[in-house]
Amino acid sequence: MKRVYIETYGCQMNEDDSERMLRLLEGAQYLETQEPREANLILINTCSVREKPEHKVYSALGRFKRLKENQKTIIGVAGCVAQQEGKRLLDRVPYLDMVIGTQAIHLLPELVQRVQNKGQRVCATELDREGKYLIAPRPQKGRGKMKSYVTIMQGCDHFCSFCIVPYVRGRERSRPGEEVVEEVKHLAGIGVKEVCLLGQNVNAYGKGKNGELDFPSLLRHIDEISGIERIRFTTSHPEDLSDGLTQSFSELSKLCEHIHLPFQSGSDRILKRMHRGYTKGSYLERVDRLREACPSIAITADVIVGFPGEEDKDFGETLDLMAQVRFDDLFSFKYSPRKGTRAAQFEDQMEDNVKQERLSILQSMQKEITLQKHQILEGTTQEILVEGRSKQSDRDVTGRTRSNKIVNFKGDLNLVGSLNPVRIVKAFPHSLRGELVE
């Protein structure tokens, strides 16, 4: 057996792509290793949504250069950076063997063969009209997983002015409903308890396809699969949050009480320049409807500071939206200009020190809110899906509430994979401390 080492940077979609690449390579007699020096094949899989992951590709390539010199390791770059840079990557990095675009994952075993047998350097960045890149062999029993991602759609048709995704992942494409349902049944059969349905904009799932399930119907089908205990999904665009999906939170018992609903900015002027298609008011209405349908729902979001032309009063609107919603948690980013997007050409780009200052203000405000949200849970009993040993102590296990909060408590490893009632005894900024209810 040969060995493959995969280094993944970026979002859950990238993590799932890496998992699917591993499964494809298992069929070509490759086993995963955590040690790059042992590997016959090294893959770096990254996203390019913000600038940092892109830098990581080049620094990772630098680290692996020596391995290439000492042994005949094959090195490939996959993901959004590969899609965006294409052949330029091969030109810039003479020891790189493969560039695997976002829609060429299914070709991976064949590309490896070409490098191995013919000594070719390959670049596969053509867009795949048939959607074969969404398919991968099913996971086998024994990977010890109680949670699994399931990619249900890829790409995006929204073209927000700051975002590179539609250019590097292509247009929206959904997998057929029966295929997704069959995959989830298979996962339930090998012991998976929780699935997280993935896509850049899952609530546009099935859109525009005759006879295809829409997202709430897909959720209903998955809710009926025995063995699956929890359903999550990410990410949702507020504009596509239908009433049907909002109601699903009150109707489907396995759908966890959590939604990630990025708002990006609280200023209508900036939202318009971002081409987001909603206003602060309509975002707040959606939040109200979600909370009416499911009062205990946890809401998290993404926000960008320092978008071109963002003035103090625009930033003030963002803080005001945060104060009104009181998110359970927030992923906050400094705007990073992406080549080829409209916003990168706007002339009123902001200085980094202003972006940094706004980010710090916003993050300290959210830190306080997150802690208060955690404190509300003190004294309550929560259902925890135990995921493994806690990083903090050998005697503790760690898991998540249905609302996606991390809970650590004293317990044996034989609890891993099971759902347990746990009483919350102490709140911290990033996690909760609990006690198993016997």
Ligand code: SAM
């Ligand atoms: N499709 C989701 C939506 O629109 O709600 C978001 C997916 S995007 C890949 C993940 C997050 O990255 C975005 O919500 C946004 O906050 C952030 N992001 C995307 N482009 C960015 C940029 N150019 N600079 C900073 N953050 C960015």
Ligand code: SF4
């Ligand atoms: Fe990017 Fe999300 Fe906008 Fe699509 S909806 S362009 S993925 S930010």
